[in-house]
Amino acid sequence: MKKFMAAAVAGFGFALAAASAQAQAPQTLAQVKSRGMLNCGSNTGLAGFGVPDGQGNWTGLDVEFCRAIAATVFNDPTKVKFIPLSAKDRFTALQSGEVDVLVRNSTWTMSRDTALGLQFTGVNYYDGQGFMIRKKLGVTSALQLNGASVCTQQGTTTELNLADFFRANNLKYEVVAFASADETVKAYDSGRCDAFTTDASGLYAERLKLTAPDDHMVLPEIISKEPLGPSTRNNDSQWFGLVKWVHYAMLNAEELGVTKANVDEMLKSSNPEIKRLLGTEGKFGESIGLTTDWAYRIIKHVGNYGESFERNVGQGSLLKIARGQNALWTKGGLQYAPPVR
Known part of the structure; x- marks a missing residue:
């Protein structure tokens, strides 16, 4: 009986190993x-x-x-x-x-x-997350965004980083989130929020889509690591x-x-x-x-x-x-x- 059990266990182990090897097989x-x-x-x-x-x-x-x-x-x-x-x-x-x-x-x-x-x-x-704002607001640092409404995209690391930054600096904010990047940029461009946040590279790219790109600036703070x-x-x-x-x-x-x-x-x-x-x-x-x-x-x-x-x-x-x-x-x-x- 012991030999049978040992053989069964060995067979089961072999089957698991084979299944694992198959799962790892180049495909x-x-x-x-x-x-x-x-x-x-x-x-x-x-x-x-x-x-x-x-x-x-x-x-x-x-x-x-x-x-x-x-x-x-x-x-x-x-x-x-x-x-x-x-x-x-x-x-x-x-x-x-x-x-x-x-x-x-x-x-x-x-x-x-x-x-x-x-x-x-x-x-x-x-990369790293940053903020873009309208120059006319006179804001030169993200630490001046207390009470601001911020546009961001859902389903990204951006939302969590945004919450962490404002909480860590004891600042209040209102998040305005959208399902797609295009919706987010259009909302910011139309004035539905004070600031727009995403990866810094994305800010420079999305800035080109705005009605008047030169009216906007990217703030100096990078608030996250985005490899x-x-x-x-x-x-x-x-x-x-x-x-x-x-x-x-x-x-x-x-x-x-x-x-x-x-x-x-x-x-x-x-x-x-x-x-x-x-x-x-x-x-x-x-x-x-x-x-x-x-x-x-x-x-x-x-x-x-x-x-x-x-x-x-x-x-x-x-x-x-x-x-x-x-x-x-x-x-x-x-x-x-x-x-x-």
């Missing part, structure tokens, strides 16, 4: 390849990060990250279907498999990382690793001076770090289901992180946001990538 990359297209969860429209034009052509920092994934998988950055998602629906869409990856200025928090069945692959933009980054489902370690290393490849390329313009010339480099990155030495792409030239494809079609930043939100864009915390670690910023080794 997303195979599905993406079979479909011939990456389904990328994107913003409904945020300048600099993810926005379509009248012809449906998408641009932005997050958009280019999706294109970088497509480039490394298909050697073609156009094989992406952008699926606009509201703040409320974005995580459900990823959980359900509607999208393969969510790249939609989403904040990496403990609860999202541990309770939603998701994994954040890194931080592609370090924004892509996320994947937590049942596919291979896909998680692939998406994570797309970001690291773009950072390493910038640090090593490899650009979209010179990447072909850099294939001849004798620098061992560049050789490993571009696949002329080693087979580092194999562990994430890719070819040896996986990073070369990203840089050739999209460029390095710095190029993408400057083009979409930096000095070469309408937003003209300084690199700041998003500079490389070698330039005083927080962007740091493990080596390809």
Whole structure:
């Protein structure tokens, strides 16, 4: 009887291990390849990060990250279907498999990382929440907003940060919340509230939509940490690793001076770090289901992180946001990538 019970327990344990292994088996990359297209969860429209034009052509920092994934998988950055998602629906869409990856200025928090069945692959933009007000109010600090009405979007970390800030500073306020970013911006523009709060990058982007952008200013206070980054489902370690290393490849390329313009010339480099990155030495792409030239494809079609930043939100864009915390670690910023080794 004891032997039977032991065998039964062992068999049950084996079944659990097999089920667990099956759940962790690589699947997303195979599905993406079979479909011939990456389904990328994107913003409904945020300048600099993810926005379509009248012809449906998408641009932005997050958009280019999706294109970088497509480039490394298909050697073609156009094989992406952008699926606009509201703040409320974005995580459900990823959980359900509607999208393969969510790249939609989403904040990496403990609860999202541990309770939603998701994994954040890194931080592609370090941000923080701020406030925008009309210049005519004469307000120069968020600490002067006692009694103000503040427009914000539902289903975001913004609401909690707003409450924390006013409570911590013993200030009164009235929250005016809306389901979508467009509704929130329109309400602020029409005068339904005194201030508008969201991530600082979003404030600069949404300011461009206002009737008279120059009549508004972003206050200096940053009241939260908002590490924004892509996320994947937590049942596919291979896909998680692939998406994570797309970001690291773009950072390493910038640090090593490899650009979209010179990447072909850099294939001849004798620098061992560049050789490993571009696949002329080693087979580092194999562990994430890719070819040896996986990073070369990203840089050739999209460029390095710095190029993408400057083009979409930096000095070469309408937003003209300084690199700041998003500079490389070698330039005083927080962007740091493990080596390809």
